[in-house]
Amino acid sequence: MRIEKASISRLNDTDFSNLKFGETFTDHMFVCDYEYGKWVDPRIIPYKPIEIEPSANVFHYGQAVFEGMKAYKDDSGKIWLFRPTENYKRISISSERLAMPELGESVFLSALNELLTLDSEWVKSGIGNSVYVRPFIFGSEHCIAASPSKKYKFMIILSPVQSYYNGALKVLVAEKYSRAANGGVGYAKAAGNYGSQFYPTGLAQKDGYDQIIWTDSKDHKFLEEAGTMNIFVRIDDTIITAPTTDTILDGITRKSIIKIANDNNIKVEVRPISIDEVIEAHSKGRLNEIFGSGTAVVVSEISSFGYKGKNYDLKKIENSYAETLKSIITKIQYNLIKDPYGWRSEVSAIKV
Ligand code: COI
Numbered sequence: 001m002r003i004e005k006a007s008i009s010r011l012n013d014t015d016f017s018n019l020k021f022g023e024t025f026t027d028h029m030f031v032c033d034y035e036y037g038k039w040v041d042p043r044i045i046p047y048k049p050i051e052i053e054p055s056a057n058v059f060h061y062g063q064a065v066f067e068g069m070k071a072y073k074d075d076s077g078k079i080w081l082f083r084p085t086e087n088y089k090r091i092s093i094s095s096e097r098l099a100m101p102e103l104g105e106s107v108f109l110s111a112l113n114e115l116l117t118l119d120s121e122w123v124k125s126g127i128g129n130s131v132y133v134r135p136f137i138f139g140s141e142h143c144i145a146a147s148p149s150k151k152y153k154f155m156i157i158l159s160p161v162q163s164y165y166n167g168a169l170k171v172l173v174a175e176k177y178s179r180a181a182n183g184g185v186g187y188a189k190a191a192g193n194y195g196s197q198f199y200p201t202g203l204a205q206k207d208g209y210d211q212i213i214w215t216d217s218k219d220h221k222f223l224e225e226a227g228t229m230n231i232f233v234r235i236d237d238t239i240i241t242a243p244t245t246d247t248i249l250d251g252i253t254r255k256s257i258i259k260i261a262n263d264n265n266i267k268v269e270v271r272p273i274s275i276d277e278v279i280e281a282h283s284k285g286r287l288n289e290i291f292g293s294g295t296a297v298v299v300s301e302i303s304s305f306g307y308k309g310k311n312y313d314l315k316k317i318e319n320s321y322a323e324t325l326k327s328i329i330t331k332i333q334y335n336l337i338k339d340p341y342g343w344r345s346e347v348s349a350i351k352v
Helices: 086-099 107-119 189-204 251-263 277-284 322-331
Strands: 026-035 039-048 065-066 069-073 079-082 132-139 152-161 169-173 211-214 223-226 229-235 238-241 265-269 287-294 300-308 308-312 345-347
Touching: 065 086, 065 189, 069 238, 079 107, 079 322, 086 107, 086 229, 086 251, 107 132, 132 238, 152 308, 169 223, 189 211, 211 287, 229 277, 238 300, 238 322, 251 265, 251 287, 251 322, 277 287, 277 300, 287 322, 300 322
Parallel strands: 169 211, 169 300, 238 265
Antiparallel strands: 026 039, 026 152, 065 132, 069 079, 069 132, 079 345, 132 152, 211 223, 223 229, 229 238, 229 287, 287 300, 300 308
């Protein structure tokens, strides 16, 4: 791998106590090109604009997939990733669905390790501080025929972050718009899955909601995701989350939560859950929590939801499952407790 270092670092000009999510980037980025059937020229170069022709596939047909990961620094200065091979598997699944070429696992992992080692000072220790890692692949061939690009770029950029949301969320249950349909791309981390949420989410925000709970596109009955997160509903003392079908992203935080809950005597059901069931549980005082999970937020509590013109508030409960699960997963991520699952992966430039 070629490495070209930035001549001047922006580190000392960055106010780490005042970061807005996704607006600040580290000194370097990783780039690798796909041409003539193979990935070539992996390199780390200073973070800067790239030149792409206006006819590139990504601008017209949207061949673009991405991943979201976080790097955490422990108190001894070691940097950790959380289940990075799961992100590799998922970007491969996403790429296949978007007719994009497969990336080698060693390119993905060595790029992450090299880049994070070079920009390690950007990763600050302390719970809440992390670097959000954004690997992405897009079609870069200059050709506007509606067919898969013959050229791609795989890149990784790094963004120092603090928390994604401040406080619990107010969400609106989708009755008209859909995020994904059967047979579509909902399970892929395709750029278009996010872009298509902006308009309906904007409408919901005008009405005072933070995010939308996406429901199945056929009947708008079953809960699928919450904004950019997977969703969990606690009825009595059981947490319920939808199975990951072709409309739901196979969230890495989601599956980690399921495992941690199972191992900590929290009952989990993975099954379809309808909005009718949620409202009935609310009316009987059995709806205890709703929360979302995702890399960016880890776990985010939902304090109320709107459905068919009515708002349903959830009581704030002590020792919520959301807090308990978030605390365990966070401590694993920051190397504060033992990791019985082998999920933590130490960042090291040589050990890939
Ligand atoms: C993540 O949690 O990594 C996401 O996908 C959210 C992101 C779109 C900000």
